[in-house]
Amino acid sequence: MSARVYRTTGIIIKRHKFGEADRLLTIFTADCGKVRAIAKGAMRPRSKLGGNVELLTHSQLVLARGRNLDIVTQAQALDIFLPMRDSLELMSCGFYLAEMVDNFTEENVEDRDMFGLFLDTLRGLSETGDGERIVRYFELRLLGHLGYSPQLQKCANCNNTLQPETNYYNPAQGGVLCRECGYPDMSASTISVNALKVLRLWQRSDVDTASRVKLNAELTREIKGILRYNVRYVLEKQLKSIEWMDRLANGNITLEAPLSK
Numbered sequence: 001m002s003a004r005v006y007r008t009t010g011i012i013i014k015r016h017k018f019g020e021a022d023r024l025l026t027i028f029t030a031d032c033g034k035v036r037a038i039a040k041g042a043m044r045p046r047s048k049l050g051g052n053v054e055l056l057t058h059s060q061l062v063l064a065r066g067r068n069l070d071i072v073t074q075a076q077a078l079d080i081f082l083p084m085r086d087s088l089e090l091m092s093c094g095f096y097l098a099e100m101v102d103n104f105t106e107e108n109v110e111d112r113d114m115f116g117l118f119l120d121t122l123r124g125l126s127e128t129g130d131g132e133r134i135v136r137y138f139e140l141r142l143l144g145h146l147g148y149s150p151q152l153q154k155c156a157n158c159n160n161t162l163q164p165e166t167n168y169y170n171p172a173q174g175g176v177l178c179r180e181c182g183y184p185d186m187s188a189s190t191i192s193v194n195a196l197k198v199l200r201l202w203q204r205s206d207v208d209t210a211s212r213v214k215l216n217a218e219l220t221r222e223i224k225g226i227l228r229y230n231v232r233y234v235l236e237k238q239l240k241s242i243e244w245m246d247r248l249a250n251g252n253i254t255l256e257a258p259l260s261k
């Protein structure tokens with residue numbers, strides 16, 4: 001195999017129609033980070049590539065380096081996360097994860113920890129069927145991976161030990177604030193004792209442990225608000241797939257996926 005050709009596994013995070021029958025893919029690979037590549041003829045009915053380069057498929061790939069874009073020469077699906085694929089709600093969570101990975105990574109920069117987190121999270125979605133907890137866990141771990149792990153043990157402002165009472169949360173301050181620091185902070189939201197406990201646990205657990213934490217509807221809503229606030233603060237924009245995911249969660253179903261054209 002020449003140096004121009006390389007083998008890796010990767011997860012398809014974005015795809016576009018390209019010319020008559022080709023697809024332009026964005027692939028988050030284990031060995032080379034995010035890569036953009038053409039899958040020639042992938043839209044033809046009998047293409048060998050087609051089904052192996054679907055969105056949110058984990059595939060074994062052989063790619064050839066091109067001047068601008070790489071070319072997918074072989075693809076073999078390793079996991080299509082079938083239970084996730086069978087549920088619109090779980091697929092919408094998958095799209096949201098893919099959009100976050102796309103937004104938070106650079107092209108051609110190897111990031112094995114991020115790849116491992118993404119793959120584990122997709123497996124978790126598929127195996128547990130619980131989009132809500134798995135997505136929240138991913139958001140928290142992603143923040144940590146990017147160097148924005150929220151301070152959850154002590155007040156992010158005065159460093160005092162947090163009391164077991166309703167405290168405050170402000171991503172711009174780096175995490176949880178004690179009552180004295182948080183109350184006057186107009187951009188801080190409140191955080192309950194239980195929400196803080198869950199975030200602390202998730203910060204140091206794997207996806208299986210995270211998915212076993214029991215959350216009632218109120219706690220679910222609270223944690224979702226806090227983590228979304230934090231992700232939006234770091235990303236400085238709202239992701240497209242959030243709206244789609246919310247519409248599905250509210251029973252307002254549409255079949256049109258946001259990342260596929």
Ligand SMILES: [Zn+2]
Nearest residue numbers: 155158178181
């Ligand atoms: Zn404080």
